[in-house]
Amino acid sequence: MRFMVMVKATKDSEAGVMPTQEEFAEMGAFNEALVKAGVMEAGEGLHPSSRGARVAFSGKQRSVINGPFSETKELVAGFWIWKCDSLQDAIEWVKKCPNPMRTDSEIEIRQIFSAEDFGDALTPELREQEERLRKEVQSRAG
Structure with a gap:
């Protein structure tokens, strides 16, 4: 099973407060453990929402909403993609994670859909297209 593990934003992360060298080292050691265990597939931090945008859909209309966004607790400051045997396994890994923020923080875990x-909605033709696109993305990344 694959999971998206999301570090929720805080006032500090939204203000652009960067981690200290010690905090980078601590998180680096955790990421190294994830990689060595074959769990981590990807992971990145995100710029504050003030540097982002949202696109709202209503039928054929598209509206752009520029950041910052007010509900900090609903924002994501960073993420990982993990491969774990179960949700419980992902939870156990998160419990080993150093606090990603200097204040109280939260990490959300969501399972990623598989084909x-x-x-039946994903026909053999659509599955083939999905696999082809996945391989193309991987070849560009490598």
Whole structure:
């Protein structure tokens, strides 16, 4: 199973406060453990929402909403993509994580859909397209 593990934003992360050298080292050691265990597939920090935008959809209309966004507790400051045997396994890894923020913080774990989750709606042709696109993305990254 694959999971997106999201570090929720705080007032500090939204203000652009960067981690200290010690905090980088501590998180680096955790990331190294994830990689050595074959869990981590990707992971990145995100700039504050003041440097981002949202696009709202209403039928054929598109509206752009520029950041910053007011609800800090709903924002994501960073993420990982992990491969774990279960949600409980992902939870256990998160419990080993150093606090990603200097204040109280929260990490959300969500399972990523796999092709099997879509049943008959994902036809063989659509599955083939999905696999082709995945391989193309991987070849560009490598």
